[in-house]
Amino acid sequence: MTPNALCFGEEFPASGAACLVHVEEHGLTVTFAADTANAQPESVPFSNLTVSAGGIDHDHLVVKWKSVQGERTLYLKNPDVIRAFREAVPDHLDLPLAQVAERVRQVRHRRRLVWGIVGGAILSSVLGLWLGADLLVDIAVSRIPVEWEHKLGESAYRDFLSHQEVVKEGSGVVAVEEMTHRLTEQILNNPYNFQVTVVRSDIVNAFALPGGFVVVFTGLMKKAESGEEVAGVLSHELNHVLQRHGLERIVKNLGLLTVMAIVFGNQQGLVGVMKQLGVELLTLKFGREQETEADLTGLQLLQRAKIDPSGMIRFFERLSEKDEGRMEWLSTHPMSAARAERLKVELAALPKTLPEPFTFDWKQVQVSLRSQPVTVP
Amino acid sequence: MKSEILYPGAFPMVRVELAAGENIKAESGAMVACSPTIDIESKMEGGFLGALSRKFLTGEKFFFQTLRASRGPGEALLAPTVPGEIAILELDGVNEYMVQKDGFLAGADTILIESQMQSMSRGLLGGEGFFILKISGKGMLVLNSFGAIHKIELKPNQEYIVDNSHLVAWSTTTSYNIEKATSGWVASFTSGEGFVCRFRGPGLVYIQSRNPGSFGAWIRQFIPVSE
Ligand SMILES: [Zn+2]
Numbered sequence: 001m002t003p004n005a006l007c008f009g010e011e012f013p014a015s016g017a018a019c020l021v022h023v024e025e026h027g028l029t030v031t032f033a034a035d036t037a038n039a040q041p042e043s044v045p046f047s048n049l050t051v052s053a054g055g056i057d058h059d060h061l062v063v064k065w066k067s068v069q070g071e072r073t074l075y076l077k078n079p080d081v082i083r084a085f086r087e088a089v090p091d092h093l094d095l096p097l098a099q100v101a102e103r104v105r106q107v108r109h110r111r112r113l114v115w116g117i118v119g120g121a122i123l124s125s126v127l128g129l130w131l132g133a134d135l136l137v138d139i140a141v142s143r144i145p146v147e148w149e150h151k152l153g154e155s156a157y158r159d160f161l162s163h164q165e166v167v168k169e170g171s172g173v174v175a176v177e178e179m180t181h182r183l184t185e186q187i188l189n190n191p192y193n194f195q196v197t198v199v200r201s202d203i204v205n206a207f208a209l210p211g212g213f214v215v216v217f218t219g220l221m222k223k224a225e226s227g228e229e230v231a232g233v234l235s236h237e238l239n240h241v242l243q244r245h246g247l248e249r250i251v252k253n254l255g256l257l258t259v260m261a262i263v264f265g266n267q268q269g270l271v272g273v274m275k276q277l278g279v280e281l282l283t284l285k286f287g288r289e290q291e292t293e294a295d296l297t298g299l300q301l302l303q304r305a306k307i308d309p310s311g312m313i314r315f316f317e318r319l320s321e322k323d324e325g326r327m328e329w330l331s332t333h334p335m336s337a338a339r340a341e342r343l344k345v346e347l348a349a350l351p352k353t354l355p356e357p358f359t360f361d362w363k364q365v366q367v368s369l370r371s372q373p374v375t376v377p
Numbered sequence: 378m379k380s381e382i383l384y385p386g387a388f389p390m391v392r393v394e395l396a397a398g399e400n401i402k403a404e405s406g407a408m409v410a411c412s413p414t415i416d417i418e419s420k421m422e423g424g425f426l427g428a429l430s431r432k433f434l435t436g437e438k439f440f441f442q443t444l445r446a447s448r449g450p451g452e453a454l455l456a457p458t459v460p461g462e463i464a465i466l467e468l469d470g471v472n473e474y475m476v477q478k479d480g481f482l483a484g485a486d487t488i489l490i491e492s493q494m495q496s497m498s499r500g501l502l503g504g505e506g507f508f509i510l511k512i513s514g515k516g517m518l519v520l521n522s523f524g525a526i527h528k529i530e531l532k533p534n535q536e537y538i539v540d541n542s543h544l545v546a547w548s549t550t551t552s553y554n555i556e557k558a559t560s561g562w563v564a565s566f567t568s569g570e571g572f573v574c575r576f577r578g579p580g581l582v583y584i585q586s587r588n589p590g591s592f593g594a595w596i597r598q599f600i601p602v603s604e
Contacts, residue, residue, distance in 0.1 A: 003471045006550060008579040014530030015548060015581050018469045033469075056475060056549045073533045073579060075550045077471075 003033055004081055008073040021076060023084035028063070030074065042067055046089050051097055061085070061097075141247045146191045146211070149247060153211030157195075160215070167198040167218065171368045175360045176216055179231040179307075182358075183238055186304040192241055196234065204319075208237035210246035218369050224315060227358045227365070232312020235305075236298035243297065245290040292342070299343055300350070308355035309347055316340040378485060380517055382463050383454075389463045390456045391483065391519055395446035401517075402490070403455055403483040405442045412451025418443045443486070457482050457521035461585060464526045466546075470515040473549040477509055479523075479589070480545040485516030511549070520546055524587030531578025539574050542588045548580030 006016030007030060020031045027045040044065050054062035055075060061082050063074040076082055086097055167173055180196045192212030202219040214237050216230065224230045240246065286294070295312075302309040317340045378401065379394040390409060393401055397414075408417060444453050457463070459479075466474070468488055484490065491511040512518055520526065522545050529537055531551060541555065553576045576582050 003469060006471050008533050008550075010532075014532065014579065015472060016550060016579060018471050054550070054552060056547075056552055058552070060550065071533070075579075077473075 001031065001033065004076070004078040005030075006075045007032070008075070009067075010070045016075065019074075021074065021078075021081055023081060023088050025088065028074075028085075030072075042072075044072075137248055141244050144247055149244070150192075150211035153209035153213045153246070156209050157197075157213040157215075161197065161199070165200040167200050171360060171365045172218065172221060173198050175227060175358065175362070175365045176221075176230070176234070178358055178360065179227065179234050180214075182305045182307060183231065183235055183301055186301060187238075187242065190242075194238060194241070206233050206237050208240045208246070210241065210244070210250075212238075212241050214238065214241070221369055222366060223318075225318075225362075226311050226314075227360060227362045228308045228311025228355075229315035230311075231305075231307045231358075232298065232302060232309065232315055235301045235307075235312065236294045239294040239297040239301060240286060240290065243290070243293055245286050245294065248290070249286065291339070295339065295343055296346055299346055303347075303350050303353060306353055306356040307358075309343075309350075313340050313343045313347065316343070378517060380465055380519070382465065386462065387460045388456075390454050391463055391465070392452055392454055393444075393483070394452045395444070395450060397446055397448075397450050400443050400445035400486045401453070401483055402486060402488075403442045403444060403453075404457075404481055407455045407457065407482055408442060408444060409454040409456045411444060411453035412446075414446055414449040414451035415453055416445045416447045418445060441490070455483050455519070459521070459523045459589065461522040461524050461587070462526040464520045464522070464528075464583065466518045466520065468512070468515055468518055473511065473513040474518065474546045475509050475549060476512055476518075476520065476546040477544050480520050480583075480585075481510055481512070481518075482521040483517075483519040484512065485514075485518075487516040488512055488514040488518055512546075520583060522583070522585035522587075523589045523592070524585045527584050527586060529576075529582040529584065531576060531580055531582065533579045535578040537576050537578075537582065539576060539582060539584055540588070541574050542590050543584045543586075544574065545583040545585050547576065547582045550578075551580035551582060552577050 001020050003018035003020055005019050005021045007019045008014075008016050018033045020033075022029045022031070024043070027043055028049070029041060029043045031041045044067070048065045050064045052062045052064075054060045055077075059077070061076040063076065065072050076085070089097060176196055176198055180194060184190060184194050194212040194214060196214040196216060198221070199215050199217050201217045202222075203217040204219045204223045206214065206216040206220055208214045214234070216234065220233065221230055224233075299309050299312065302312060320340065378396070378399055381392045383390045383392055395401065395415065411417075463482065466472075468474075481490070489512065491513070526545060529539075531537060538556075547553075553574045556573055556575055
């Protein structure tokens, strides 16, 4: 006998007992291989069966019933048996069976799609050598809708904030809101709804997640000598978002295949990946080019918002000097004197504008940060 | 075809006896020694595209070797690259296994090896590469592991959670979800990635007692870094 199914039950091995399933007019007969201990052939009427899809790809037909020996679960994959089963079964099983068939069809379809992607990936690797992989990354990133980016960033953001003490009120929050407002109203066609949160921590840093979620630590605000310095960092972080640096990084890290998957339209998979990547996002390091880009576009944004850009440069300079707080910033922002120098050169080339000061008094903001009691969420 | 595990434990080998005309598929590089009656051919399993995609996407070797007893009966000794146990499974034509890309050592010519795409999120997060091998057909399948091989038997709907980097092979009658280890589990699972597979029976899950990635990281700390 050539078995065509596996039967599971209390007295069978965990790997299942190989068996031969035969579809009759009113039910199934199951014959076990000779070496299966005391397993008698069984006949089960259709009316006793329940069916579902199962297995690693959900492409097995799983048939269950209660026999005198106990619960029985049959895993069928043989297309001929499944076809015969479909033709013979009465109506009450037809709907679940149709669902199984649909599921099997979907799996096959997905596999075809996947092979399309593989073909595309091979093709594109050739193209990539020719055009440069960065172009492919750019194409892929440009295909990702902002809503996904938002979802992706949001889950990471929530995850992060749930472990942090968020500063919800006080002059520090008001000051950061004013900076954010001044900056974001200068962004043309802004697809992002920026959310900037102040988190109480001595970490001297700030970071931005894809989708416009920005965190500023109170440690950075305490270290800054003026609102303009914080606004400079904020402008830099906003531009990481606007230039989609986080997405570029993700796409680069996940590799060419994902890039191609996005380009070829299989975007479902990426959502799943993104959801679970949340934590990794928080440790995402930007590349040197991305930092430079965020610096330069950040500088321009400050200029448009009439916020004195020398604050940004000053802050960078101070961080590159010896300072106990510099480590955190340096861990995500490789700092060099050259970076501040480059900004100075860039600033000199920009038209001079008269900066408009902020409405808050920075010294008072810092005092409030120091004295603010620990708020219970 | 007869097979036997020699020196069971950390440094085993498999001896496979082939009758005249019989052949066996092995991971390229697995052959240690063989009788002069045996010819070694490199073959692209799954056709050119299959082989290419395996190579391209998992870094898996492009070729499997076929050892053929073309000039009379003989034997071959096979061994994996890494220290660890070997397990021999007998496929009966209905049992099928998914095998993590490094877990395949050898198989009878009558078994079918298919590179299978994992669903996008599974593959990327599972850390098992984008492709895993789906092994079906009838005949011998030889698995190798890093460390000892442990078999987990799952009854229908019974669940078990496995760190993904410890997976070797699992029955296709199982199903699984990849989950992010919650903060509570992170400490207890050795995977730095913090991803685990929640398996649901029925079927078998073979796991390895050591994590190659963690071992690599451990070794790396002893390698002097040149400035
Ligand atoms: Zn930055």
